[in-house]
Amino acid sequence: MDPVANLTLFVLAIFLGVELITKVPPTLHTPLMSGSNAISGITIVGALVAAGSEGSTLVSVLGFIAVVLATINVIGGFMVTNRMLAMFKRK
Amino acid sequence: MHVSQNWIDIAYLIAACLFVLGIKGLTKPKTAVRGNMLAAAGMGVAAVVTLLNERIVTYEVIIAGVVVGGLIGAIMAKKVQMTSMPQMIALLNGFGGGASFAVASAEFFSTSSSHDAVSMIAIGAAVLIGAVTLTGSLVAFAKLQELISGQPMGFPGMKLLNAILFIGSIVGIGYLVANPGSEMVLWALVAAAMLLGLFLVLPIGGADMPVVIALLNSYSGVAAAAAGFIMGNSALIITGSLVGASGLILTSIMCKAMNRSLTNVLFGVMAEAG
Numbered sequence: 001m002d003p004v005a006n007l008t009l010f011v012l013a014i015f016l017g018v019e020l021i022t023k024v025p026p027t028l029h030t031p032l033m034s035g036s037n038a039i040s041g042i043t044i045v046g047a048l049v050a051a052g053s054e055g056s057t058l059v060s061v062l063g064f065i066a067v068v069l070a071t072i073n074v075i076g077g078f079m080v081t082n083r084m085l086a087m088f089k090r091k
Numbered sequence: 092m093h094v095s096q097n098w099i100d101i102a103y104l105i106a107a108c109l110f111v112l113g114i115k116g117l118t119k120p121k122t123a124v125r126g127n128m129l130a131a132a133g134m135g136v137a138a139v140v141t142l143l144n145e146r147i148v149t150y151e152v153i154i155a156g157v158v159v160g161g162l163i164g165a166i167m168a169k170k171v172q173m174t175s176m177p178q179m180i181a182l183l184n185g186f187g188g189g190a191s192f193a194v195a196s197a198e199f200f201s202t203s204s205s206h207d208a209v210s211m212i213a214i215g216a217a218v219l220i221g222a223v224t225l226t227g228s229l230v231a232f233a234k235l236q237e238l239i240s241g242q243p244m245g246f247p248g249m250k251l252l253n254a255i256l257f258i259g260s261i262v263g264i265g266y267l268v269a270n271p272g273s274e275m276v277l278w279a280l281v282a283a284a285m286l287l288g289l290f291l292v293l294p295i296g297g298a299d300m301p302v303v304i305a306l307l308n309s310y311s312g313v314a315a316a317a318a319g320f321i322m323g324n325s326a327l328i329i330t331g332s333l334v335g336a337s338g339l340i341l342t343s344i345m346c347k348a349m350n351r352s353l354t355n356v357l358f359g360v361m362a363e364a365g
Binding site: 006010011013014015018023026029030032035041042043044049055058059062063065073076077078081083086 | 110113124138144161168179184191193316319330334335336338
């Protein structure tokens with residue numbers, strides 16, 4: 001994709017991100033942080049491409065590390081957020 | 092299997108919408124659980140459709156990585172005590188930053204990806220921010236887990252050293268743009284960024300750690316967005332910058348709730364205030 005289109009996406013998404021969060025009750029600070037931490041695991045997309053692409057052993061090793069770390073971030077992140085929110089419900 | 096790039100990008104757009112709805116949902120008590128589910132569904136869509144990427148030629152490494160990472164992540168999430176949640180998030184966030192850092196390094200050494208100026212700036216940014224997130228989050232984890240003292244730690248000239256490390260990193264990225272093959276400079280950048288992450292979080296006391304974790308979470312989003320510029324991947328760019336921006340706003344909201352100044356957190360001078 002051409003760099004200017006990418007830059008456009010980047011800038012617009014930043015504005016969207018700023019507008020998205022307005023009032024958050026303090027009890028939801030930690031779950032929201034945890035949930036958006038899980039979403040930042042989107043880097044798994046880059047990790048999958050890096051791990052599956054043709055390259056030297058070094059590239060494969062780095063790709064493997066990237067997939068492992070990103071998967072821990074994604075799976076752990078969403079599960080932990082879910083556990084936290086389940087606790088709130090019982091109250 | 093060949094799938095047109097357009098269909099892949101449309102799936103990424105759907106994933107991005109799910110993330111927006113997910114984050115929005117997580118800001119209200121009534122919709123929080125559904126928000127988390129929507130975001131997880133978005134991640135599923137993005138990950139599965141990525142497997143159709145034309146650059147992927149082998150699946151062994153991917154499968155091994157997903158199995159290992161999935162098991163570790165699930166076990167960690169099940170075992171962790173509710174009282175240990177902040178350090179758990181710090182650790183997971185560090186892994187996310189580390190993943191972006193590893194992706195950027197893999198792209199640097201890959202011969203199948205382009206190394207033009209835009210890619211090299213993005214690789215440099217992802218390495219710098221990713222490595223800072225990794226070591227910074229590990230320090231935050233260690234402090235909250237009481238593996239190291241929760242007291243602010245520092246030494247005279249630490250701020251000057253941080254400034255030198257940061258400026259040095261920017262100069263290093265500039266050098267890499269001009270000389271894309273310079274491995275020595277990349278390693279120097281890695282070392283400087285890791286030290287910077289360490290020194291930025293060490294001077295901050297344990298009580299202020301939640302704010303720091305929120306900020307590092309924002310950084311890991313930016314690192315993912317940078318990885319998106321390397322690969323020309325819309326999902327990474329949109330979602331990374333979304334998390335980067337919303338994470339910064341959340342950090343500022345948390346600062347206000349705790350009577351802290353955001354600039355003080357950003358520049359790591361909380362130790363003097365508290």
